[in-house]
Amino acid sequence: xxxxxxxxxxxxxxxxxxxxxxxxxxxxxxxxxxxxxxxxxxxxxxxxxxxxxxxxxxxxxxxxxxxxxxxxxxxxxxxxxxxxxxxxxxxxxxxxxxxxxxxxxxxxxxxxxxxxxxxxxxxxxxxxxxxxxxxxxxxxxxxxxxxxxxxxxxxxxxxxxxxxxxxxxxxxxxxxxxxxxxxxxxxxxxxxxxxxxxxxxxxxxxxxxxxxxxxxxxxxxxxxxxxxxxxxxxxxxxxxxxxxxxxxxxxxxxxxxxxxxxxxxxxxxxxxxxxxxxxxxxxxxxxxxxxxxxxxxxxxxxxxxxxxxxxxxxxxxxxxxxxxxxxxxxxxxxxxxxxxxxxxxxxxxxxxxxxxxxxxxxxxxxxxxxxxxxxxxxxxxxxxxxxxxxxxxxxxxxxxxxxxxxxxxxxxxxxxxxxxxxxxxxxxxxxxxxxxxxxxxxxxxxxxxxxxxxxxxxxxxxxxxxxxxxxxxxxxxxxxxx
Numbered sequence: 001x002x003x004x005x006x007x008x009x010x011x012x013x014x015x016x017x018x019x020x021x022x023x024x025x026x027x028x029x030x031x032x033x034x035x036x037x038x039x040x041x042x043x044x045x046x047x048x049x050x051x052x053x054x055x056x057x058x059x060x061x062x063x064x065x066x067x068x069x070x071x072x073x074x075x076x077x078x079x080x081x082x083x084x085x086x087x088x089x090x091x092x093x094x095x096x097x098x099x100x101x102x103x104x105x106x107x108x109x110x111x112x113x114x115x116x117x118x119x120x121x122x123x124x125x126x127x128x129x130x131x132x133x134x135x136x137x138x139x140x141x142x143x144x145x146x147x148x149x150x151x152x153x154x155x156x157x158x159x160x161x162x163x164x165x166x167x168x169x170x171x172x173x174x175x176x177x178x179x180x181x182x183x184x185x186x187x188x189x190x191x192x193x194x195x196x197x198x199x200x201x202x203x204x205x206x207x208x209x210x211x212x213x214x215x216x217x218x219x220x221x222x223x224x225x226x227x228x229x230x231x232x233x234x235x236x237x238x239x240x241x242x243x244x245x246x247x248x249x250x251x252x253x254x255x256x257x258x259x260x261x262x263x264x265x266x267x268x269x270x271x272x273x274x275x276x277x278x279x280x281x282x283x284x285x286x287x288x289x290x291x292x293x294x295x296x297x298x299x300x301x302x303x304x305x306x307x308x309x310x311x312x313x314x315x316x317x318x319x320x321x322x323x324x325x326x327x328x329x330x331x332x333x334x335x336x337x338x339x340x341x342x343x344x345x346x347x348x349x350x351x352x353x354x355x356x357x358x359x360x361x362x363x364x365x366x367x368x369x370x371x372x373x374x375x376x377x378x379x380x381x382x383x384x385x386x387x388x389x390x391x392x393x394x395x396x397x398x399x400x401x402x403x404x405x406x407x408x409x410x411x412x413x414x415x416x417x418x419x420x421x422x423x424x425x426x427x428x429x430x431x432x433x434x435x436x437x438x439x440x441x442x443x444x445x446x447x448x449x450x451x452x453x454x455x456x457x458x459x460x461x462x463x464x465x466x467x468x469x470x471x472x473x474x475x476x477x478x479x480x481x482x
Contacts, residue, residue: 140166
């Protein structure tokens with residue numbers, strides 16, 4: 001027995017080739033290295049490798065002297081770069097496997113009713129959230145308009161007109177903060193801003209904000225003063241920022257994380273020490289869920305608790321106790337497909353990460369869905385378990401055009417069994433955002449989807465023509481439970 005153990009301990013590991021070592025070294029220097037077979041050969045050759053080369057310092061290769069790169073740039077010789085390219089292309093598949101979609105039924109727990117919030121055809125909604133009243137949904141649009149739609153009166157009430165698309169709105173005690181993205185297309189220009197609006201004045205408290213997409217307002221240290229955590233999504237650069245007012249009431253910016261892709265934050269005491277922490281979803285190259293633990297008064301220490309491949313397209317997350325053990329689990333959706341690796345990816349979809357304690361999260365379930373971008377986790381049928389509503393902004397319009405929205409009714413929580421339900425008219429608009437509220441005040445939660453028929457990625461002509469000739473901004477899914 002001892003001899004067997006000794007022989008086993010002497011077993012040599014598989015030697016790593018020079019090319020594989022190059023891949024692990026250089027691709028891991030910026031992010032979690034993706035699996036080579038996660039993208040097809042043509043995508044590596046025509047899109048991803050050229051983009052990688054722009055972010056690296058390839059010795060001996062001509063580079064535009066007018067281009068001023070920012071951030072860390074790994075240095076590599078021209079010979080090693082050639083070896084790295086050959087290795088990737090030799091191991092990349094010709095095409096990806098297709099998702100085996102679960103069978104779907106037509107949604108019958110909800111009835112669908114479309115609404116418009118303007119007189120223009122096509123959807124323009126860039127922000128959507130229920131706030132004060134359960135029947136009033138706040139929205140912002142591409143034209144910089146901020147208002148709310150009242151489902152009882154069927155009327156729009158405008159409260160602000162901005163200069164660029166609205167991405168978030170916070171208000172408390174007659175003080176409101178409005179975030180404008182500045183430039184909606186990928187850009188390194190910092191043209192976004194955060195505006196404070198009171199009954200007496202409207203002022204910009206932060207200029208040069210790099211494409212903000214979400215703003216959390218929270219009294220993080222319990223001093224009665226609201227702080228703002230701004231997700232400056234950016235492009236190749238970006239940051240997660242904290243805005244806090246000084247003694248004179250002037251807001252000062254502190255950078256919490258100097259990386260692009262911040263997309264959502266939640267305030268929660270994650271270590272039960274009595275201080276609010278910040279849970280952030282970072283996308284772009286370093287896709288992760290990062291907790292910023294508040295160790296002292298507005299002093300934070302960052303720790304990654306989940307990390308994903310940079311080609312997953314992680315888009316949203318929610319904290320919810322899925323299995324009822326008293327610990328917050330993490331629900332994520334992956335499917336942003338408007339980048340350099342546009343291809344239908346079988347690893348797109350929704351994931352349930354169960355909390356094992358001590359900052360350990362384990363992926364327990366994966367629901368495949370091309371282009372999944374938003375998720376709501378609620379007990380919509382009030383049977384004691386968590387159901388999910390999931391939007392796909394980037395569905396496979398050729399093979400599965402009806403999977404632009406799915407409602408997953410939980411039928412066996414312990415074994416992760418769900419029934420898939422789809423809209424009767426799933427292509428009525430291009431769904432982008434959603435939120436939930438008891439709109440009709442009957443005791444169950446309804447769902448509202450919003451449309452943004454913006455030209456992200458290729459769409460069949462028949463759909464663009466339909467969206468260009470109809471006017472659907474919101475879709476109310478009225479829950480028929482009560």
